[in-house]
Amino acid sequence: GAVVSQHPSWVICKSGTSVKIECRSLDFQATTMFWYRQFPKQSLMLMATSNEGSKATYEQGVEKDKFLINHASLTLSTLTVTSAHPEDSSFYICSATRTGRNEKLFFGSGTQLSVL
Amino acid sequence: DAKTTQPPSMDCAEGRAANLPCNHSTISGNEYVYWYRQIHSQGPQYIIHGLKNNETNEMASLIITEDRKSSTLILPHATLRDTAVYYCIVRVRGNTGKLIFGQGTTLQVKP
Numbered sequence: 322g323a324v325v326s327q328h329p330s331w332v333i334c335k336s337g338t339s340v341k342i343e344c345r346s347l348d349f350q351a352t353t354m355f356w357y358r359q360f361p362k363q364s365l366m367l368m369a370t371s372n373e374g375s376k377a378t379y380e381q382g383v384e385k386d387k388f389l390i391n392h393a394s395l396t397l398s399t400l401t402v403t404s405a406h407p408e409d410s411s412f413y414i415c416s417a418t419r420t421g422r423n424e425k426l427f428f429g430s431g432t433q434l435s436v437l
Numbered sequence: 438d439a440k441t442t443q444p445p446s447m448d449c450a451e452g453r454a455a456n457l458p459c460n461h462s463t464i465s466g467n468e469y470v471y472w473y474r475q476i477h478s479q480g481p482q483y484i485i486h487g488l489k490n491n492e493t494n495e496m497a498s499l500i501i502t503e504d505r506k507s508s509t510l511i512l513p514h515a516t517l518r519d520t521a522v523y524y525c526i527v528r529v530r531g532n533t534g535k536l537i538f539g540q541g542t543t544l545q546v547k548p
Binding site for chain 1: 471473475478479480481482483486524535536537538539540541
């Protein structure tokens, strides 16, 4: 099956620094990717839809200047958490679907971010 | 996107069938029913999806009622490794359709 690779799997950073998370579709092209956040014992919350070559679409309540998304190619989307604070500590997960095909979304393995 | 309702938790004996219900009474004609599961600290894993016909694959079966207002995911022979949170999601057709997760059902498979 299709593989979505997410890197890093975990990261610890100091408050005020920025962290970049990469999401790659390894064996397929993905025009659209999605970014989720998950707090402990809660469900996944959709943050934004990442579209190749255009601006991301953010869900209500998600700060676009805080969570910068870049989808510069058909196989790579990045999420940058800018000026991270402890409340940004969470599990971040990306997903992607094959370009031109209406089917299942494939998920990355997630990135655990801890902000000290 | 239509919302779904699932029981918060269920138990199942190892080796028995696990039947996970989902209510999606406001589903529209252009929405699929998807099932994913998430094992602790991992990304969600695709299980199965369908529009209106029953579906079966190597992991599970999906039974959708004729009016499409509810569905049941069936794991035919549950194992301890099937312990996870199971999410029932409706998604608009088209590859830009978002997956909006509800609270899901925590399935505990017991020996």
